[in-house]
Amino acid sequence: MPPARHQKNDPASQEQVNDDAPAPSPTAGALYVVATPLGNLSDITLRAIETLRQADLVAAEDTRVTATLLAAHGITTRMIAAHAHNEARVAERIAAEVAGGKQVALVSDAGTPGVSDPGAKIVAAVRAAGHTVIPIPGPNAAITALSASGFEGAFHFAGFLPTKTTARRETLAALVALPAHVVLYEAPHRIATLAADIAATCEDSRRVLIARELTKRFETIATVTAGELCAWVAADPNRERGELVVIIERGATPEAGAAEGERVLSLLLAELPAARAAKLAAAITGASREVLYQQALALRQQKAV
Numbered sequence: 001m002p003p004a005r006h007q008k009n010d011p012a013s014q015e016q017v018n019d020d021a022p023a024p025s026p027t028a029g030a031l032y033v034v035a036t037p038l039g040n041l042s043d044i045t046l047r048a049i050e051t052l053r054q055a056d057l058v059a060a061e062d063t064r065v066t067a068t069l070l071a072a073h074g075i076t077t078r079m080i081a082a083h084a085h086n087e088a089r090v091a092e093r094i095a096a097e098v099a100g101g102k103q104v105a106l107v108s109d110a111g112t113p114g115v116s117d118p119g120a121k122i123v124a125a126v127r128a129a130g131h132t133v134i135p136i137p138g139p140n141a142a143i144t145a146l147s148a149s150g151f152e153g154a155f156h157f158a159g160f161l162p163t164k165t166t167a168r169r170e171t172l173a174a175l176v177a178l179p180a181h182v183v184l185y186e187a188p189h190r191i192a193t194l195a196a197d198i199a200a201t202c203e204d205s206r207r208v209l210i211a212r213e214l215t216k217r218f219e220t221i222a223t224v225t226a227g228e229l230c231a232w233v234a235a236d237p238n239r240e241r242g243e244l245v246v247i248i249e250r251g252a253t254p255e256a257g258a259a260e261g262e263r264v265l266s267l268l269l270a271e272l273p274a275a276r277a278a279k280l281a282a283a284i285t286g287a288s289r290e291v292l293y294q295q296a297l298a299l300r301q302q303k304a305v
Helices: 046-054 063-072 087-099 120-128 141-147 165-176 188-201 226-234 254-268 274-285 289-304
Strands: 030-034 057-060 079-081 103-107 132-136 155-159 181-186 207-212 220-225 244-248
Touching (some): 046 103, 046 132, 057 087, 063 079, 079 087, 087 103, 087 120, 120 132, 141 181, 141 207, 188 244, 188 289, 207 226, 220 226, 254 289, 274 289
Parallel strands (some): 030 132, 057 079, 155 181
Antiparallel strands (some): 181 244, 207 220, 207 244
């Protein structure tokens, strides 16, 4: 059986982290949500190895990828596929396995299941059935990139943006207005498009961290400004290869930035077109360029009435 969690020695304070389910026992089934390496196989934890070895079944996003990981550690546990296309159906099977006393380990291809990867439906089904779900922590691309960013304070994890242009830009505009750093995932074939969207949405001075191929041989971590981002991506074809984490630094304090941005915008509008005025006001004050542009259009419309 995979290792049970440690409890405090004080009998009066022996509480489970998962307080709506009993501790696992040799006769009780459980779902173990196991984080696996992003790329470097050495990043797996000892607890994850023990859990995968002693589980009755491993539910894997791609059994071919997981087979490589298991083989590296001499693990022969039986596997089934649990990916985005069959997750709803396989969730019922896994819940039934757990109900029958089986220990099931859930893994994605890399990182933590359920975090922009399949797994959430399976966890929800097992929990809804009243069975134990035990997280086995480990690698996560978003946290790994944040740890190397030097960006302090709150962050908002948004994962992958919508693929359609209008929805993506509207979502991005709302995200960069938050009082927090924005953490995104992006596929290599869309990084140039995302760079253009960020450049169009953020003030030029806003810092952006790009983390590519984390923990792998060609790992790249760079910080540039929103105004430099498109040129940085275009400068090297390799920058459009591999999985990416993109972190957009938090902007100016919304209240102060918005007030100052509107003041500067009103002055610039007397001499410049709306788009140019919004871009300069954003660069000067740190306020959102997209928000300022919408304000500029509204002000121009008011004057035209």
